[in-house]
Amino acid sequence: MNETPLIPAGVKRCSKWQFSLWIAAATAVLLWGVYAMFLIWYKGLNQTNMNDAYGFALWIWADLAVIALGGGAFFSGFLTYIIAKAELKNIINFAVIIGFICYSSALLILAIDVGQPLRAWFIFWHANVHSMLTEVAFCLSCYFAVLTIEFIPLILENPRLAKKPFLHHLSHNMHGIMAIFAATGVFLSFFHQGSLGGVAGVLYGRPFAFREHILIWPFTFFLFTWSAAAYGPCFTILVTKITEKITRKKLVKDNVIQLFAKISGWMIITYIIAKTIDTIYWALVTAPGMGFTLMDFYNNSTYHIGMLFAEIVICGFIPGLILITKRGRENSFLLMSAIILGVIGVSLNRWVMVLQVMAVPVFSFNDWYTYMPSWQEVATTVLPLAYGIILISLAHRYLPVFPQEKELNPID
Amino acid sequence: MFPFCFEWAWDISHLVFMGGLWYALSIIGAGMTFVIVKSIFDCSGGHDDQNHGHH
Numbered sequence: 325m326n327e328t329p330l331i332p333a334g335v336k337r338c339s340k341w342q343f344s345l346w347i348a349a350a351t352a353v354l355l356w357g358v359y360a361m362f363l364i365w366y367k368g369l370n371q372t373n374m375n376d377a378y379g380f381a382l383w384i385w386a387d388l389a390v391i392a393l394g395g396g397a398f399f400s401g402f403l404t405y406i407i408a409k410a411e412l413k414n415i416i417n418f419a420v421i422i423g424f425i426c427y428s429s430a431l432l433i434l435a436i437d438v439g440q441p442l443r444a445w446f447i448f449w450h451a452n453v454h455s456m457l458t459e460v461a462f463c464l465s466c467y468f469a470v471l472t473i474e475f476i477p478l479i480l481e482n483p484r485l486a487k488k489p490f491l492h493h494l495s496h497n498m499h500g501i502m503a504i505f506a507a508t509g510v511f512l513s514f515f516h517q518g519s520l521g522g523v524a525g526v527l528y529g530r531p532f533a534f535r536e537h538i539l540i541w542p543f544t545f546f547l548f549t550w551s552a553a554a555y556g557p558c559f560t561i562l563v564t565k566i567t568e569k570i571t572r573k574k575l576v577k578d579n580v581i582q583l584f585a586k587i588s589g590w591m592i593i594t595y596i597i598a599k600t601i602d603t604i605y606w607a608l609v610t611a612p613g614m615g616f617t618l619m620d621f622y623n624n625s626t627y628h629i630g631m632l633f634a635e636i637v638i639c640g641f642i643p644g645l646i647l648i649t650k651r652g653r654e655n656s657f658l659l660m661s662a663i664i665l666g667v668i669g670v671s672l673n674r675w676v677m678v679l680q681v682m683a684v685p686v687f688s689f690n691d692w693y694t695y696m697p698s699w700q701e702v703a704t705t706v707l708p709l710a711y712g713i714i715l716i717s718l719a720h721r722y723l724p725v726f727p728q729e730k731e732l733n734p735i736d
Numbered sequence: 737m738f739p740f741c742f743e744w745a746w747d748i749s750h751l752v753f754m755g756g757l758w759y760a761l762s763i764i765g766a767g768m769t770f771v772i773v774k775s776i777f778d779c780s781g782g783h784d785d786q787n788h789g790h791h
Contacts, residue, residue, distance in 0.1 A: 448757075451737050453749040462753070466760040473768065493775040501767055508763050515756075 357707025395556025397423020429708030463516030521548025558666035589647025639669025
């Protein structure tokens with residue numbers, strides 16, 4: 325089959341066999357995950373190492389982490405369509421694709437985790453209107469619909485599809501009202517990112533997670549939204565840089581990356597200051613009020629005080645300070661270090677707020693709970709990675725994802 | 737869940753949660769309906785120019 329009519333004009337792509345080999349490697353990993361997924365659906369949750377102590381385990385961490393990392397989509401949508409940062413139009417397509425991958429992965433993992441996916445619609449029809457997780461389910465589903473809508477015009481710009489008059493007009497008209505969808509996405513993201521944090525903050529039976537409230541919202545509600553907006557762009561930049569490395573092409577101009585990194589840096593710094601204040605108040609007031617000292621939560625070989633230091637200082641203040649300084653952003657080594665630390669930082673925060681919450685002993689006669697995921701859990705958590713690689717590869721090959729690509733890589 | 741379901745109660749929790757869901761779905765639904773209908777009109781009205789320049 326001749327691929328040329330499918331590939332956007334004016335750009336160079338690798339040969340078909342090279343591309344096929346690449347996709348085949350990712351598909352092999354994907355199939356491993358799919359096998360584990362069907363095993364879990366067929367045989368049940370006994371295929372996992374979850375138990376009564378670990379009802380929230382690897383999957384929920386992966387869910388929270390990909391949702392935070394996918395936060396680059398809603399935040400770049402907010403900056404582009406609402407704050408009118410025109411430069412970011414050159415990266416928003418890719419941010420949307422990354423967001424789409426992250427949120428579809430989160431929904432897939434949830435579909436595996438609920439055990440009976442055929443009853444997933446119960447959450448809409450028999451909604452528990454006192455649960456933060458109901459709000460998460462509502463906003464997550466609706467925001468995924470918004471991301472799909474944001475992705476469709478890009479798909480319709482494929483050269484072959486764009487020749488169909490209806491699809492061409494549809495793409496054009498969707499672009500025309502994209503600001504409305506973007507604003508809806510920001511509204512939905514604010515609430516579901518926040519409610520994911522709220523789930524931990526309202527656990528008054530778990531002093532490690534419990535936080536003080538503003539009205540009905542614990543501090544973690546605001547910190548989760550803030551951190552997703554702060555660190556999400558780091559993940560978008562990281563995936564962009566990886567894509568550039570693999571394709572051996574510059575895809576986005578430096579000024580776009582610099583602007584996105586600068587905004588991310590200021591968000592990280594303000595977030596990490598708020599997080600530090602929250603941690604100090606929790607350590608000095610909230611936890612002692614419930615009969616715990618700070619070190620009660622960190623006297624384990626895995627969960628020691630170094631994790632808190634790593635999350636706040638190494639993966640918080642350091643990347644934030646690098647990204648807010650011009651010299652830091654312009655040095656490619658420092659820039660890459662900062663965005664990698666940022667991605668690790670937010671993933672570590674979600675790990676702590678899911679797995680450490682479950683591990684910390686609540687009663688004096690309890691010991692630390694330990695948990696090691698089964699291979700089925702690992703395979704289904706790796707599955708989204710392979711799926712993401714395949715989708716990004718297909719999108720890059722067949723869609724005009726990067727508006728600056730032609731200008732940056734002229735064909736002789 | 738709709739108000740005619742047996743589980744429904746006219747309290748603030750149901751109004752906020754379910755109201756928020758319907759509100760979001762209405763915007764998404766109305767937005768998509770608008771662009772699809774407009775695209776049909778644009779096609780039938782002969783506005784099949786391929787160069788809108790929307791990039």
